Amino acid sequence: MNAPDHEPIVSIPELLAHALELETESRERYRDLAQCMALHNNPDVAALFEQMAGYSELHARSVEVRAQGYSLPAIAPWDFKWNCPEGRETPCLDDVHYLMNRRQALELARHNEIRGRDFYAGVAAFSPEPEVSALAREMADEEQEHVDLLAQWIARELAQLEVLLEDLDPPHIPE
Amino acid sequence: MATETRTHALKAKEYKSDIAPVWCPGCGHFAVLSALTKALAYLELPKERVALVSGIGCSSRLPAYLDTYGFHGLHGRALAVATGLKAARPELTVVVAGGDGDGFSIGGNHFLHACRRNMDLTYIVMDNEVYGMTKGQASPTTAPEWSRSKLTPHGPGVRRFRPAAIALAAGASFIARGFAGDPSGLTRLIVQAIEHRGFSFLQVLSPCQTFRPEQTEWKQQVHPFDGEPAANDLEAAARIHADDGMALGLIYVEPLPVWQPLAQPSASLAEIEQELSL
Amino acid sequence: MATETRTHALKAKEYKSDIAPVWCPGCGHFAVLSALTKALAYLELPKERVALVSGIGCSSRLPAYLDTYGFHGLHGRALAVATGLKAARPELTVVVAGGDGDGFSIGGNHFLHACRRNMDLTYIVMDNEVYGMTKGQASPTTAPEWSRSKLTPHGPGVRRFRPAAIALAAGASFIARGFAGDPSGLTRLIVQAIEHRGFSFLQVLSPCQTFRPEQTEWKQQVHPFDGEPAANDLEAAARIHADDGMALGLIYVEPLPVWQPLAQPSASLAEIEQELSL
Amino acid sequence: MPDDRTAARSALVSVAITGSGGSGAVTAGMILLEAVGQAGWYGLMTRSAGPQIRGGESAAMLRFGPEPVDCLDDRFDLLVGLDWRNAARFSDEIPLDAASLILTDPGAGAVPEALLREGPQIRALPWKAAAEAVSQGRLNMVALGTLGASVGLPLAALEAGLKRTLAAKGPETVDPALHCLRRGFDLGWAPFATTSAPVGGVPERWVLSGNDAAGLGALRGGVRFVAAYPITPATEILEWLAPRLEQLGGSLLQAEDELASVNMIIGASFGGVPALTATSGPGLSLMMEGLGLAVASETPIVVVDVMRGGPSTGIPTKPEQGDLDIAVYGLHGDAPHLVLAPLSVRDCAFTTQWAVGLAEHLQTAAIVLSDQSLGQSRAVTAPAPEPTAHLTRLRQTKPGERYLRYALTEYGVSPMTEPGIAGGMYTADGLEHTERGTPSSAAADHLAQLEKRRMKLDDFDYGDAWAEIRGDGDTCLLTWGSTAGAAFEAAERARAAGRPLRVIALRLLAPLRRRALARALEGSRRVLVVEQNQSGQLFHLLNAHRMLPPTAGRFARPGPLPLRPGEILGRILGLD
């Protein structure tokens, strides 16, 4: 694990603010993807992303519960101290294709969960505050559970990783 | 680091409309939309005081996806519409969005003159080095040897249009480059661009999943600009000259005179009519 | 210095038509016409192999005053006409002439793209910092504070368009500045511009006697560029940055790839029709 | 040519002043026109010039007297030659006959043959000597004095006119000019014309060009933003507006081209500010795409097209009514919009104001077809009237739950919000759309929106201003725009000659008023469509909509020469 580029996270409210941002962002992104896949006639993957959005929503709620009693700092979008190069659990918008299958979508989700886990693990490893480290460790463990769960789902998935055939339908031009 | 407490009156997603984008899954334009909503939320701009103006192209579909005022106009003419709007309604936040074809090909002249005029507008060009909407022809920013378009089977064969260099030569007072794959950096640049008083030009590398699938490699190719943003045009020219086109960040910002007509009524219509009388 | 003996097949004045220019006495455009005929004579170009293309404006009246082929087209579109002509007839010498309004205001987009395309054209802009033909409005090169036009009674208030800087940023491969008051220097620049393979951009300071009488002072203000012409764009940028707008001479020249479609027939129409058949 | 003018018309006098560059022919004409106004008369002045940018030969052509003047006459009573260099070029524009008189100083050289063909008289006057006798004296002012005296203008009116016109030049110019004027006045032998100054108080008179008037109409209509690109002969509208818009808290922006200007006014109008641009044929061509956007996005805008000789660059300094076709039909797709044409210099104010009101109220694009002969002519007139109905934009300032920008309302006009109004957010679009504005290619949406845009224009009640109708009788002249003046006068003369005649001069050219026109045409047996172009654009337009009786004929004649009343009269008399 690399040392963070940013200053370490030093307080519980700061960590919770990051966690909340991470989960709400990921919910938003999964929702966008679900909407997008639905529009592009890929209902299977749309449903899966919708499901993932639901999980992120649940996580965000639980962070909110933990945050009760704290006053969380407002952090500008670019001031979050993400410590891995891509940042956080948010799925990248460009790793998708309208013909992607469930298997590929699950791989994508797993990749995101790993990034989330690594973020918390990084905080746990580098925060000077033991209290912060402890909470971050706890959160990293939760993320690890998600990663494992996704791995199980992937194992059960019949679909192959690659798109089977070349896309024969030419793109269309609406304007 | 901005850690002061801000009360975000509206969340980013509240700036979104309920219309689902027609963009291809994986299109870079999604990230621009998302960063823009975050920037608007960060700046706490009331939705009704924001107007998004665009031309025609995939990128230019953006206004409808925001719950602000919007104008989806003609191919290449977004800056003109925005100029008129801002001249008539200076208190609005006017953001112009479009593509490389819209802005640099058919819209090139308005780009030049909008830079010169330096009105307080923010211009975001989602550059995918291709005409997405019309099925993948070369745009001015396309590499000379890119030969995948049937219209230019040997590649366009023409030097690439250098948006930052042109903007600088034309007189823009804020020049930056963002990347769809760097959402928080992009959000920050949009915030800076909107906050800048004058014409802010923001080129966003925004991959076209469908016609330029090789652009997924951009993730590996982008890197931050070295050093601090230039504060005068000589420095800016040096930075742009050293640029490989993949450097991200604020390139140049300088407070230059902003053009904005002043509305200071000083006569009545009756007085004006009086002049016609003998 | 070209002192070898040349047999001038035609004299300069033989390149002039018998139509009397409508220009105001004292207009700088006369000097451009005269320098151009001298350059053509010096280059010994057969009259019928030369085509002068222009837009609309006082300056754009030039083609009719030459006894070559000419096209007096639309305001702002001369470069497009010339591009089509040169693409279709590469063996011709195509010279484009016009004004600062024609070239930098309404014609700005074609200017950008002609620079990029770098076809073997010569573009002479007679810059008088005003719209002569329409009675004296501000052009893009007019100083922000010039307030003699009724349309901009406080001056245009906008940064001046910098032709050389734009041409460089857009990708022109030859950039020079001449002055109507320096006929032999101008002739030489025109010769160099025509000889250059690629897009040669020549800005000529050409005073408007009628609407900018103060431009008679230009005689005192012009001076030669320091040093040698730049041979790459970094040097060129430095020269242009140091430029006060009144320096004369060749600013920059670099051999860059020239765009020209190649006519190499490789199939017959019958063969092409055959493809349609099952 | 028989003198078939009516009594009133024969009280008008026509004079021309020519001279080469620097001779001051145009200045003398301007002063004369002002003097006409000072005297309480009416007048009209047009100008002509050679191709040179400066120093070219030029001519001021005036007609004035106690009755309103809306066109030039067939001939000139008086021609003043300050010098004769190249004056032959004006022989078509200044028709003289045996009753005409040329005033000149023999020292100015020989009168060109082309002007003498019909045998006008020449009267020699010692203007040169008179001017030389005054220090800084100028011949044109002497000639003006003589001319003024000869047409019966009081010296005081001439002096006042001179002072007003030359005020900015200071006493060094004004004083010797006054001196010369008086000397010249003393040379006037007797009133040439039958006209004389009005008895009693002098009524209010305006002096303005059609371009000024169009500017005034814009301001009166509420226009507070203008973006434009200079072009002859429209530039003066912009010149007149620029400072005045600023005085009213608005602004004018000189755009980089016409593509920009039309889109800029669309932006301003989307912002809630009534907006306009002015141009001529070549610029209008470049605005067609923008006009279509205004129609489809239902953003009100007004474009004043001051027509000039066409096609293409054509003849920029001369009038022609050649842009009716492009104005009515020049948008791609089915794009209903408004086309109007002012009927006189003064009417440029009324028609432009009405166009702004209609565009705002109906949320569409309006094109106003003025032309060089209106725009660049100056007239002395009574103050310009305003449309009776005050038309404005239907605004939605308190939008409800779910605002529908393109709602299908009973009359097709949907209340409009604008940036700044909370809850009224929408995206204007040139793509076909739903009521809400969302792009749609569904047949039902397309039909509904096409029909809405058609209906709101077709079914609107335009009142009486759609045309000026004068006279009756079973012969009818149908005309439009600047040609109206000559047509009205031709009809007056026909009536005076015992032949009743009706004139319908259309101000609203799109949408055409079928029922109103049918009513106006009722009982007419012969219809002649009169216009100044080659192909008979109005004639074809009316036929397209089957609004003409099958026997209707046309008299279409292109520019650059103005249509003259006598020419039209000739056609009428030849109708049987």
Add this chain to the structure above:
Amino acid sequence: MPDDRTAARSALVSVAITGSGGSGAVTAGMILLEAVGQAGWYGLMTRSAGPQIRGGESAAMLRFGPEPVDCLDDRFDLLVGLDWRNAARFSDEIPLDAASLILTDPGAGAVPEALLREGPQIRALPWKAAAEAVSQGRLNMVALGTLGASVGLPLAALEAGLKRTLAAKGPETVDPALHCLRRGFDLGWAPFATTSAPVGGVPERWVLSGNDAAGLGALRGGVRFVAAYPITPATEILEWLAPRLEQLGGSLLQAEDELASVNMIIGASFGGVPALTATSGPGLSLMMEGLGLAVASETPIVVVDVMRGGPSTGIPTKPEQGDLDIAVYGLHGDAPHLVLAPLSVRDCAFTTQWAVGLAEHLQTAAIVLSDQSLGQSRAVTAPAPEPTAHLTRLRQTKPGERYLRYALTEYGVSPMTEPGIAGGMYTADGLEHTERGTPSSAAADHLAQLEKRRMKLDDFDYGDAWAEIRGDGDTCLLTWGSTAGAAFEAAERARAAGRPLRVIALRLLAPLRRRALARALEGSRRVLVVEQNQSGQLFHLLNAHRMLPPTAGRFARPGPLPLRPGEILGRILGLD
């Protein structure tokens, strides 16, 4: 709907294939069309899609059989659903009735209600299983096999079509596809349609879209330079031309915008090289000024406008005949020029070639009004014919002493030099000019040049190609462009129902042929003008020139849905 089709027409079969993005509906349609050609039949295929750029639902709609096909039918015999996601969007475009049959695999989900309204039959087929049984197998190929068998296509034709269409993809794609095709073919229970393959040798067939055909017409006409800016639905003309121009020693230049492209082709044409551009409504709007320049400077150019739904950005992927007005009238000033419209996919070649010849010969601008339904439809046809007369530019290669570029000749066409020709130097000008080309504002020059430009077009002998005329009888359908196919078929049906009917489909829309049209209309008592737009643009155009009897009616209906023969027939039957 009564079955009023003629025997020939009822031998045609109509099928549609729908599926969401990636399902290969369009590819299956393309192969089917090729197979139709391989079998020696004729066919037509159009496409439709959702608003998404990729992955949207799409539909291929075909009609084919032993007779030439120039329009879609009123209904479909067969609908193949590869899947049903969003397929409801096509219910207007794919009308089904009780005699229609839907083929689908029940695993693909339920057929949407909207498609079932008129009670079509459904036949379940085990396509999914069949596809899964083949490694790399795809359902669309299985379905295609079944479909092909059901309409009576020989397996060999299907195989050949598949190989041709997928050739570039290599054997990894082709082999499993063939496999699937055969499996599907075996599932076909019996020929559905009454058609069968032609006996004897298979005649020559071309497969091409209207846009390809327009490209071919350009090349045949001699076009060797094209400059253009991409726009839907015209881009494929450029795509087709780019490599082929190069093969012929010409070139295509992708311009920065449409202002540039039209001026570039003017430049090339001035250089002596026949030149063309292609665009759609918004681009055409931007070319109007350039078109005027071509007219005034007498520089031949051709603009192909592939019309789409309007106004403004409109509905880019759908057809509409909305640009007739702008094409005919959209130039400022009096600017006579040519407007033509192809009458079928195949006719795009003929009409474009003729347009190039006419523009070159008459030294003017020609606009060709194709539309999305022609341009983007593919047809299997016999080879495209060429105009009989070979029209070229009148060149002056040995100019005499004083060459007059705009000489007033008997027919108005003045021989043209070009750069490179000694002694022929002139300056082309959009300003009004003398015979030599020198700018002039003299009335005589203006009149002479206006008249020359009018006359050379009006008085030319256009021969028979100005219209396609079929049938007789005292009822007449007048139509133009892409609507011709449906009008011809409506007439056939009317005739089959015992009602003689004449159809005049105009190919030349400007200048209109007055005498020829009058002759063609002789004896017709009822005239109905049929077109696909809102306002009835042809109807008004013909009225404008008084070329219609006063009782003529119109049937104008805007896009986006195609005009169908049954719809037109309904109007005809309702005529009394």
